[in-house]
Amino acid sequence: MSVDIDTVKRVARLSRIAVDDADAERMTGELNAILGFVEQLNEVDVEGIEPMTSVIPMAMKKREDAVTDGDKADDIVANAPASEDNFFVVPKVVE
């Protein structure tokens, strides 16, 4: 499978990365090189093989449903580019 420039622009939009035409053009070539490389997997017979879902076979660890952390709103917004009264500030979303 290979991608064209329109697909690359669509994927860029899904990825939330702004690209101009020159970027998209260059990326089309790069992405096709990578997709061409992974094409080899078509040679492998995976009939009846389960996909790996856990690297090390183990049951997921569970803990008691209790509050173990919190009361640190100042810490959480400490690195925000814009914050006010412990809220993250973003451009207006609704008119």
Added chain:
Amino acid sequence: MTELTKLTIAEAREKLTAKAFTASELTEAYLSAIDTANDKLNAYVAVTHDKARAMARASDERIAKGEAGPLEGIPLGIKDLFATEDVHTQAASHILDGFEPKYESTVTANLWTDGAVMLGKLNMDEFAMGSSNETSYYGPVINPWRAEGSNADLVPGGSSGGSAAAVAALLCAGATATDTGGSIRQPAAFTGTVGIKPTYGRCSRWGTVAFASSLDQAGPIARDVRDAAILLKSMASVDSKDTTSVDLPVPDYEATIGQSVKGMKIGIPREYRMEGMPEEIEALWAKGIEWMREAGAEIVDISLPHTKYALPAYYIVAPAEASSNLARYDGVRYGLRVPGKDIADMYEQTRAAGFGREVKRRIMIGTYVLSAGYYDAYYLKAQKVRTLIKRDFEQVFDQGVDTILTPATPSAAFGVADQDMASDPVKMYLNDIFTVTVNMAGLPGIAVPAGLDAKGLPLGLQLIGKPFDEETLFRTAHVIEQSAGRFAPAQWW
């Protein structure tokens, strides 16, 4: 004082206990070495002079009181991927500009509990995506090694290039690193250092900036096998904050150093004899086999039939996981924000300016393979191939093989700004051909220096072990180290 930086961790530990010098003196020696060298090598992206001095003073007090921890007063470099409280943590990316977390990663917290001293944060490929340390926002790290008779700059490998270069150039006693497809073992091989990627789940991933969560694993880069064993013992733990952290006690890895490998079965996988493999790598491998045989191990030919599919499967699984892990960088909660005409434009402009080319490439590939209509053809298929890769290893271990010996990399270190690699991303990816299978199967792997090539550059061998059998890796790697000797670059910086 420069003599102090020549000591291994084991040697420094002994002398600190004997009070031959203080932790403060040792730390000062490293800080002064870093201040002299870092302009040329670019191994550190942040040097924490004040913090290092304060930690060393605290170590001296604990030593005086007889309360020294296992790493008391040992100065370490920390890869920029580990969250360190109130200290530069950017995964060498522009998008995390100014990020100083309010928490400490479990791995680094374990090191400080054991008394280690932080010298600063080490350069790396952006978000650990790269094999040459050239994708860093902070520029490439320069390998302390140069080819004989040449002054051309070489890469230290990646993504833990700053860790490997700093260890090789004696700018820290040891370093933390991480390995998603070979990012500990390939740079270790390129710099004549020892690097171990432990079994998935051995070191907690909590507080480590995520790249591909089912592959990422922390480990040390050190000057020799013993030091790597000492560091891993402190880094590894069982952690309730990481659900994939495995509930097994951490053994005393150092105790295995010097144990015999007599009667051990060492597997030699025929699929690792790649077409076009340089003769020098082939010869190095043969030498490794000979050393193991001389030490009394039994050499057996084995087959890992799905080896060649590990790298293509990796380039589906890793970007897919990365595209979802890196969705959090949107200019809202931390790091860079570039204004836009609305919120979506703000996200798009921030991510366009904040991520480098390689990172964008991988996010795009990951988004594509996970997008509607392609999930089964790419991601699901790759995860099935992964099951087959893991099964290959399981079958070999079931046949009684204790460890597998392979080359660590297909070549020695290459030049900075290598044209071939720059023009074709897949060429760069091939650097990980011998290491990536180990991540796909979640196994432990160690790279140990085994010789020099015709140009005088270091080459490494890799040993692959059973899950949670790092002890056998230290034991066998030590035999190679004893046979090969140790290698250090001539100082030019």
